[in-house]
Amino acid sequence: MAGTKTVSRILMASGILMMVVGAVGFFVVMMLNAFVLDEFDAYGEVPVPGSGEVQLPAGQAQISFHTSVTGSPSSGFPLPTLRLNIVPPDGVADPVLTEDHGTLTTVNSDTHIRIWTAEIPAAGTYRIRTEGQVNGYINPRLAFGKESGSGYLPWVFAGVFGLGLVDLIVSLVLRRRRVTDPPFAFVADAPPQPFNATVTYPPSDQGVRLEQLKTLAALRDSGALTQAEFDAEKRRILGE
Known part of the structure; x- marks a missing residue:
């Protein structure tokens, strides 16, 4: 891409220069042929x-x-x-x-x-x-x-003008091709996945006692503890 852009600029500059030289040279030679060299x-x-x-x-x-x-x-x-x-x-x-x-x-x-x-x-x-x-x-x-011995010079400068015109046309074609080329395809990064953080909190004293009471109730219901044993453990946990 950069190389094409440089070539286009060089061709455009040289084309414009040759067209100016050709046009001015043609005019000057024609005037010389008419006024001086005829x-x-x-x-x-x-x-x-x-x-x-x-x-x-x-x-x-x-x-x-x-x-x-x-x-x-x-x-x-x-x-x-x-x-x-x-x-x-x-x-x-x-x-x-x-x-x-x-x-x-x-x-x-x-x-x-x-x-x-x-x-x-x-x-x-x-x-x-x-x-x-x-x-x-x-x-x-x-x-x-x-x-006039310089009768061929107008044709020389006309040829220089023609070459400059060709350079200018080629530079415009290259520039248009560069503009119409498809742009580079960029692959976007995948969107970040949401971060699901699990936050743990230390259990409170009340929560611990509730869990202990649930355990005692399950043991009583299963027959592993008598009602008296359950009541005694309950008072101990509740600090009564």
Whole structure:
């Protein structure tokens, strides 16, 4: 019983601690990814409409629509119709564009959302041409960048939170089982038997004389004593 209680307390404490660490860590990492570690424009930007050159490494590159906004846009932020042409260096194959819409991210009045992922066949300087119906957008441009290197951290802290939740549930189950266990059976001692004490009292003188007289009467009646003998013994006993 004591061991189960100790385990339950340890699991509850560790569960609460892990849940707090997981929740706080998840929030902090998400804020860092949004404000500090976001590398959506790591390789440069090109205005819309417009043209420019971007130095791209081999591999995947993310292409986001980047603009300034007033207020706080909702998840229904309207995307303009955009067209993009990427011209590779001489002797390099064309990049492969894949439509890949991401989550809208807004920091102060700065908003961006991923639209395409490009497979860059070789590192080099790529010429970019952009077009789009961007009337009403403030300083619209296409940003070329990559995913944050800490993108896995939110999942780590989410896992820590989940483990803490499991510990908390297990501790509650153990505590409930301990409460519902049948109590120990105690065998009560047998009730004390009543004490019947026999109290003897020394016979009084009168009682002794009465007993002697009864004995004399029995002897007379049986014929062992004559009436005269009985009377004489009676006077002696009574002190007459």
